[in-house]
Amino acid sequence: MIEIGELSLALSLAVSVYAAVASFWGGRANNDVLVRSGQNAYFALLGLLTAASAALLYAFVSRDFTVEYVYNYSNRDLAMFYTVSAFWAGQKGSLLLWAWMLSLFGTIAILQNRKKNRHIMPYVTGILAVSLIHFSSLMIFASPVFEKMTLIPPDGHGLNPMLQNPGMIFHPPTLYIGFVGFAIPFAFAMAALMRRQEGDIWIRSTRRWTIFSWFFLLMGNLLGANWAYVELGWGGYWAWDPVENASFMPWLVGTAYLHSVMIQEKKNMLKFWNVSLVATTFCLTMFGTFITRSGLISSVHSFGASTVGTQFGFFLILVVVFSVAMIALRRDMLQSENQLDSILSRESSFLFNNLILLGAAFAVMWGTTFPMISEAVRGVKITVGPPFFNIVMVPIGLFLLVLTGLCPLIAWRKASLDNLKRNFLIPFLAAVLGGAAMLALGMREFMAWLFFVAAVFVMATIVMEFIRGVRGRTAGGKENVLGGAYNLVARNKRRYGGYIIHAGMVAMFVGFTGNVWNQSVEASVKPGQQLKIGNYTVTYMGTEYSKPKPSVEEYVATLLLEQGGKKLGYLRPEKNFYHNLDQLSEEPPMPNSEVAIRSTLKEDVYVIFAALNDDNSATIKVLVNPLVIWLWIGGFIMGVGTIIAMWPDRREQKLLEAALAQTTTA
Amino acid sequence: MKKNQTKFLAGGIVIVGAVAYLMYMGIKETSVYYLTVSESQKMAGGKDFRMEGTVAPGSIKVAPDSLGAEFSITDQAKSVPVSYRGTMPDMFKDDIKVVVQGKLDQNGIFHAHTLLTSCPSKYEASEQGHPK
Numbered sequence: 001m002i003e004i005g006e007l008s009l010a011l012s013l014a015v016s017v018y019a020a021v022a023s024f025w026g027g028r029a030n031n032d033v034l035v036r037s038g039q040n041a042y043f044a045l046l047g048l049l050t051a052a053s054a055a056l057l058y059a060f061v062s063r064d065f066t067v068e069y070v071y072n073y074s075n076r077d078l079a080m081f082y083t084v085s086a087f088w089a090g091q092k093g094s095l096l097l098w099a100w101m102l103s104l105f106g107t108i109a110i111l112q113n114r115k116k117n118r119h120i121m122p123y124v125t126g127i128l129a130v131s132l133i134h135f136s137s138l139m140i141f142a143s144p145v146f147e148k149m150t151l152i153p154p155d156g157h158g159l160n161p162m163l164q165n166p167g168m169i170f171h172p173p174t175l176y177i178g179f180v181g182f183a184i185p186f187a188f189a190m191a192a193l194m195r196r197q198e199g200d201i202w203i204r205s206t207r208r209w210t211i212f213s214w215f216f217l218l219m220g221n222l223l224g225a226n227w228a229y230v231e232l233g234w235g236g237y238w239a240w241d242p243v244e245n246a247s248f249m250p251w252l253v254g255t256a257y258l259h260s261v262m263i264q265e266k267k268n269m270l271k272f273w274n275v276s277l278v279a280t281t282f283c284l285t286m287f288g289t290f291i292t293r294s295g296l297i298s299s300v301h302s303f304g305a306s307t308v309g310t311q312f313g314f315f316l317i318l319v320v321v322f323s324v325a326m327i328a329l330r331r332d333m334l335q336s337e338n339q340l341d342s343i344l345s346r347e348s349s350f351l352f353n354n355l356i357l358l359g360a361a362f363a364v365m366w367g368t369t370f371p372m373i374s375e376a377v378r379g380v381k382i383t384v385g386p387p388f389f390n391i392v393m394v395p396i397g398l399f400l401l402v403l404t405g406l407c408p409l410i411a412w413r414k415a416s417l418d419n420l421k422r423n424f425l426i427p428f429l430a431a432v433l434g435g436a437a438m439l440a441l442g443m444r445e446f447m448a449w450l451f452f453v454a455a456v457f458v459m460a461t462i463v464m465e466f467i468r469g470v471r472g473r474t475a476g477g478k479e480n481v482l483g484g485a486y487n488l489v490a491r492n493k494r495r496y497g498g499y500i501i502h503a504g505m506v507a508m509f510v511g512f513t514g515n516v517w518n519q520s521v522e523a524s525v526k527p528g529q530q531l532k533i534g535n536y537t538v539t540y541m542g543t544e545y546s547k548p549k550p551s552v553e554e555y556v557a558t559l560l561l562e563q564g565g566k567k568l569g570y571l572r573p574e575k576n577f578y579h580n581l582d583q584l585s586e587e588p589p590m591p592n593s594e595v596a597i598r599s600t601l602k603e604d605v606y607v608i609f610a611a612l613n614d615d616n617s618a619t620i621k622v623l624v625n626p627l628v629i630w631l632w633i634g635g636f637i638m639g640v641g642t643i644i645a646m647w648p649d650r651r652e653q654k655l656l657e658a659a660l661a662q663t664t665t666a
Numbered sequence: 667m668k669k670n671q672t673k674f675l676a677g678g679i680v681i682v683g684a685v686a687y688l689m690y691m692g693i694k695e696t697s698v699y700y701l702t703v704s705e706s707q708k709m710a711g712g713k714d715f716r717m718e719g720t721v722a723p724g725s726i727k728v729a730p731d732s733l734g735a736e737f738s739i740t741d742q743a744k745s746v747p748v749s750y751r752g753t754m755p756d757m758f759k760d761d762i763k764v765v766v767q768g769k770l771d772q773n774g775i776f777h778a779h780t781l782l783t784s785c786p787s788k789y790e791a792s793e794q795g796h797p798k
Contacts, residue, residue: 593756
């Protein structure tokens with residue numbers, strides 16, 4: 001099987017080179033045979049990479065420890081569930097997963113578009129094939145997936161216990177879907193420039209890909225945050241670590257892009273801007289991978305000075321140079337046909353939203369690369385931690401939240417006083433009333449108060465939009481409220497899907513704001529002793545020991561949780577030790593804490609079992625984290641909104657067809 | 667550029683300026699030196715900084731309540747004793763790379779309030795300490 005995998009990878013390098021050459025050449029020479037051959041070669045890449053992935057998966061499932069990667073990331077003890085996920089637990093496998101997704105998404109995009117977008121498809125195929133040359137060569141030379149062990153070990157090294165968590169099964173693939181997905185709009189944008197295809201066809205053709213990738217990038221980050229929260233056991237979900245920032249930056253720019261394309265579709269403006277944004281987003285997905293895997297930036301995630309950094313660096317430079325050159329060469333195509341009229345207009349509010357999102361991405365990049373920059377400029381490494389990001393990102397977040405309420409409702413071209421009054425008077429009053437109520441209830445944290453006031457404002461605008469829309473539909477008496485609401489959303493999927501996504505964003509902001517009231521206490525306690533935090537009392541009852549598997553020892557502490565004298569239940573955080581059964585290894589057992597969390601809509605009680613001491617006491621840390629659950633709820637709401645916004649739409653289809661018909665006759 | 671476009675330029679400049687100002691303030695107020703053990707000596711008696719090094723094997727003495735430890739970190743050339751108070755990360759053990767943040771006192775003892783261990787990321791280079 002391993003030989004099949006190696007052979008498939010070798011072939012995929014050759015075939016991707018062929019697919020790129022045939023596609024570009026065929027496109028340039030208008031040679032249909034060559035173009036089709038290039039596309040077929042791309043489909044073959046999907047087959048080859050599927051075979052390579054199957055071979056690796058088989059090696060894992062059959063416990064073939066002669067493969068170095070299988071040896072290092074699994075052992076006989078590992079549950080099948082996690083053995084499968086060990087596929088992407090390390091760099092080599094994750095590169096293969098990435099390449100496989102790229103071949104799959106590319107194949108789907110080619111099949112969707114090869115008829116209607118004949119004009120630019122050879123170039124799209126060519127660009128995607130070039131990316132696959134990069135990945136295939138990485139997996140053959142820099143980071144060989146099927147590398148063999150010199151000794152044949154009886155058992156594997158095992159999967160890091162921290163990665164043995166359901167979050168780790170879904171988080172990496174989700175994030176990769178987001179990263180890989182942005183290659184599609186990028187390829188279309190560049191192909192449209194190369195082919196001098198006027199208009200917004202490339203945007204309309206890839207709108208679904210964009211929102212799909214954007215959503216998965218967000219979910220990938222959110223699942224990572226959730227994994228950190230439940231597994232890493234430090235009580236938080238986001239630490240502004242370079243690895244997190246690396247996947248946050250493309251999301252910020254992707255969000256800007258998602259909004260600004262609407263201006264191009266409606267007003268034929270911002271063409272230059274949109275092409276630049278999609279190119280930047282794609283470059284940032286590469287940049288993130290590059291900085292985190294080249295060892296250039298030290299992160300708490302030890303990526304090690306891995307071998308793929310250099311090639312990723314070169315590929316990144318290639319992509320940046322290519323994008324800048326294409327945009328510069330075709331700048332005549334990117335002239336705006338309209339101008340901004342008024343500062344109080346949807347166009348300008350979108351523009352400001354874009355600037356802020358880009359500013360946020362730039363600030364994150366600056367903070368992330370600051371140690372590198374300061375070392376290069378001043379010869380001394382200076383680092384900024386989470387406080388930097390809090391200073392910068394909290395005001396930016398507040399401003400963005402307010403714009404979430406303003407942007408969708410402000411009139412095109414020039415907002416009149418009437419328009420402003422109609423859309424914003426009630427939300428404004430709601431926010432004022434809400435703010436006063438919060439003050440009356442004793443809220444004293446100014447920043448948190450501002451965020452909540454903004455949240456009330458935005459939610460009021462969204463709710464009003466739904467009410468107004470449903471009223472409009474039921475006015476004639478033909479539709480009841482439910483039917484009206486259904487038709488309203490079904491006929492304007494993109495718009496109302498967008499509102500729902502915004503509502504989810506508001507929920508997430510509520511979750512972030514909860515950080516202001518975080519509390520924690522830590523102490524070592526003997527059985528029967530108590531810890532107090534807020535109005536909670538935590539009583540330590542004792543610890544049980546068990547050895548469920550030869551490689552695992554578990555210590556489970558039992559804690560009674562009470563609030564204001566009322567019994568709420570028991571919390572059972574664990575401290576587990578994972579022994580390395582590998583005969584070749586002499587490493588001490590690896591400790592791993594499993595936290596216990598009691599979540600309510602109001603707050604989480606989060607308990608860490610830090611240590612069991614010699615004097616029979618246990619060291620316990622208890623945190624109260626308000627509103628965290630709203631983050632996960634917000635993510636769920638955004639998922640619903642995204643599905644609605646992505647649902648196939650006939651009217652949109654017609655608009656695209658009309659635009660396509662126009663270019664072929666022109 | 668037409669006349670009526672200047673206000674957008676002005677709006678843009680205000681936003682860019684505001685973000686730049688936030689970044690400037692952020693850097694000014696939160697940046698700390700990130701030094702190796704050898705470089706750390708000049709910071710004695712001074713401000714908070716971060717120091718990176720490897721935990722000297724056999725040097726860890728965990729506090730009886732497990733809420734802190736004394737240990738040494740080294741970078742081959744030099745070694746500095748560290749006194750840390752707080753929850754111990756799971757991964758903390760001999761011979762691993764750690765980052766501590768705190769102050770170095772006149773006696774050469776580093777008082778750390780933050781102790782970061784390298785997180786066992788999925789991308790950990792397989793060469794590290796595993797026999798092949």
